[in-house]
Amino acid sequence: MKTGIIGTGYVGLVLGAGLSESGNHVICGDIDEDKIATLKAGGIPIYEPGLDDLVKRNAEKGRLEFTTDIPVLVKQARVIFIAVGTPPDEDGSADLHHVLGCARTIAQNMDGYRLVVVKSTVPVGTCDRVRDEIASITSHPFDVASNPEFLKEGDAVNDMMRPDRIVVGTATDRAKELMAEVYAPFVRTDNPILFMDVRSSEMTKYAANAMLATRISFMNEIAALCDAMGADVDNVRRGVGSDPRIGRRFLFPGVGYGGSCFPKDVKALVATGRESGLSMRILNAVEAVNADQKTLLVRKVVRHFGPKLNGLRFAMWGLAFKPNTDDMREAPSIEIARGLCNRGAEVAAYDPIAQGPAKAVLGGLDGMSFVADAYEAAMGADALLLVTEWGEFRQPDLERLKSCMKQAVIFDGRNIFNPGRLRDMGFTCYGIGRPQG
Numbered sequence: 001m002k003t004g005i006i007g008t009g010y011v012g013l014v015l016g017a018g019l020s021e022s023g024n025h026v027i028c029g030d031i032d033e034d035k036i037a038t039l040k041a042g043g044i045p046i047y048e049p050g051l052d053d054l055v056k057r058n059a060e061k062g063r064l065e066f067t068t069d070i071p072v073l074v075k076q077a078r079v080i081f082i083a084v085g086t087p088p089d090e091d092g093s094a095d096l097h098h099v100l101g102c103a104r105t106i107a108q109n110m111d112g113y114r115l116v117v118v119k120s121t122v123p124v125g126t127c128d129r130v131r132d133e134i135a136s137i138t139s140h141p142f143d144v145a146s147n148p149e150f151l152k153e154g155d156a157v158n159d160m161m162r163p164d165r166i167v168v169g170t171a172t173d174r175a176k177e178l179m180a181e182v183y184a185p186f187v188r189t190d191n192p193i194l195f196m197d198v199r200s201s202e203m204t205k206y207a208a209n210a211m212l213a214t215r216i217s218f219m220n221e222i223a224a225l226c227d228a229m230g231a232d233v234d235n236v237r238r239g240v241g242s243d244p245r246i247g248r249r250f251l252f253p254g255v256g257y258g259g260s261c262f263p264k265d266v267k268a269l270v271a272t273g274r275e276s277g278l279s280m281r282i283l284n285a286v287e288a289v290n291a292d293q294k295t296l297l298v299r300k301v302v303r304h305f306g307p308k309l310n311g312l313r314f315a316m317w318g319l320a321f322k323p324n325t326d327d328m329r330e331a332p333s334i335e336i337a338r339g340l341c342n343r344g345a346e347v348a349a350y351d352p353i354a355q356g357p358a359k360a361v362l363g364g365l366d367g368m369s370f371v372a373d374a375y376e377a378a379m380g381a382d383a384l385l386l387v388t389e390w391g392e393f394r395q396p397d398l399e400r401l402k403s404c405m406k407q408a409v410i411f412d413g414r415n416i417f418n419p420g421r422l423r424d425m426g427f428t429c430y431g432i433g434r435p436q437g
Contacts, residue, residue: 001181002027004077006070006102008035010046010156010260010327011119011149012083017051018160020058022185028066029073039066047326047353050157070102074109079178081147082130083119092267093275094123103130107137115178117145121265123272124202127169143175146198148205153259154324161186166193169201206272209265210283215250216257217289223253223433233433234415253432255387255413256293258321258330263290294332297385297413298339300430304409305382310344313406315381317374318388319362320354328357332413333387341367350377352390375404383409389416398425 001024005016008030016028030036035045042059044052058064067073074080084098099120106116116134118127131144146169151159166183170176176195183193196204219237226233233253241248257263266283273280305312321331328334333349340347346367351358355370362368371377374393378384378401386393394416402408408427410417415431422429430436 001025001079002077003182004029004073004080005083005119006030006073006080006105007083007085007098007120008032008039008045008066009083009085010048010153011151012081013039013044013046013055014048014051014151014156014160015081015083015119015149016064017054017058018157018186019182020061020064021054021161024063024182026058026064027073027077028064029068029070030066031068031070033068036066036068048156049154049324054157070105071109074106074114075111078113079115079117079182080106081117081119083149086120086122086264086268088264088267091271093271094121094126094264094268096122096126096129099126100129100133103133104137107134110138110140110142113141115143115145115175117147117179119147119149121148121205121261121268122146122202123206123268124199126202127198143170143172143178144198145170145175145179146201147179148201150205150208153327154322162189162191163187164191166191167201167204168193168195169198170195171198206265206269209261210269210286212250213257213262213266213290214282214286216252216254216262217286217293219251219253220256220293220432221289226433230435231433232435236433253415254293254389255297255332255336255432256290258332259325259327260329263330294335295339296432297336297387297411298343300411301340301383301385302343304428304430308344309340312344312382313346313348313380314340315374315377315379315384315405316347316349317351317377317384317386317393318390319349319351319358320388323388323390324353326354326357328354328361331358331361331388333358334361336385336387336413337362337365337368341365348377348379348381350374351388352392375400378404381405382407383411385411385413386416387413389414398422398427402426 003024003026005012005028008028016026020026038045082102086094089095127144127146168179223233237251241251270280270283319333348369348371350371410427410429412431419429
């Protein structure tokens with residue numbers, strides 16, 4: 001099946017590569033000429049493990065192509081996915097002008113039946129607006145479906161190729177049959193395609209991300225209580241997670257969630273509730289806890305060293321909001337770096353992948369520098385702050401680390417170190433909701 005995808009960002013590119021891998025002829029379109037030029041030249045504009053090989057293989061086979069000519073894409077493809085950005089407006093609601101602009105372009109250039117699939121994360125009711133926009137321009141038959149994405153950054157290729165579920169909102173049998181055909185290769189192991197009405201599909205995406213964000217903020221609050229009461233949150237987490245009604249995932253406390261999904265989607269759901277006259281008290285609290293959590297390491301630093309950090313040097317390990325991505329959107333490292341530098345500290349930061357994007361965000365901070373190696377960052381440091389739990393940080397050479405540092409102090413923002421071992425090595429270690437090591 002010839003399929004078109006408008007938008008070659010994180011979602012669109014992974015979707016296009018995955019669909020082409022299953023034998024479809026996929027045309028990925030974008031108005032960003034530089035991005036398309038990069039893709040045509042064999043480059044990848046984002047970092048995602050395994051995506052470069054997937055794109056390269058299918059482009060070489062002729063199953064995956066890239067274009068800036070969206071009207072031609074519309075004419076050639078029968079199923080067209082909209083996968084453009086929906087950034088938050090100032091009030092937290094999703095900005096839909098890119099999505100609706102795609103709808104207009106599709107309507108102006110379609111020459112027969114088209115199935116338009118909204119893949120972008122959009123508020124409930126957006127597909128109705130897309131349908132109205134297209135119907136106001138063309139008399140050709142069409143359907144609009146909702147197909148929210150559930151890709152985890154850092155594991156998106158696996159999520160695309162082996163999804164645990166696929167959610168599709170449709171209003172007609174024709175659209176349902178086409179979507180079943182598109183995704184048939186991905187559900188051979190009996191993971192379900194969940195067909196439902198369009199508005200329920202749109203809501204499912206927001207509800208899922210809001211629930212995951214709630215679990216994170218809940219555990220961060222429990223970690224704060226553990227700090228106050230002398231309990232160990234790691235023991236609490238294991239005890240709670242063993243309950244099959246709750247489960248183990250997303251119960252790890254840390255320095256707050258970030259990225260492109262949780263912050264934006266929680267804000268959008270709060271805004272949707274506000275428009276409906278609902279205060280969304282739980283999600284407002286989730287946001288407040290997360291904002292507070294991003295400054296927690298700085299507060300721990302201040303309690304140890306005092307409010308003025310002039311003359312002190314800090315190593316920061318990890319900048320991306322999570323491992324296996326270069327995504328700096330809403331990353332906790334941003335608030336941590338600003339909090340330290342604004343108090344007069346010097347910060348030497350290292351991230352295996354996100355150095356470039358991090359420099360674009362934090363490069364203008366006085367006292368901020370970026371180095372090419374974890375131990376170089378620790379050289380002469382008064383303390384080390386572990387912010388992102390990259391694999392290479394989990395088993396450091398503690399003897400070498402101690403010899404590098406001016407003071408043997410670690411602030412473990414992800415609880416990846418063994419505090420007892422650090423204490424035996426002569427380190428002072430502060431974790432999240434764990435007794436001081």
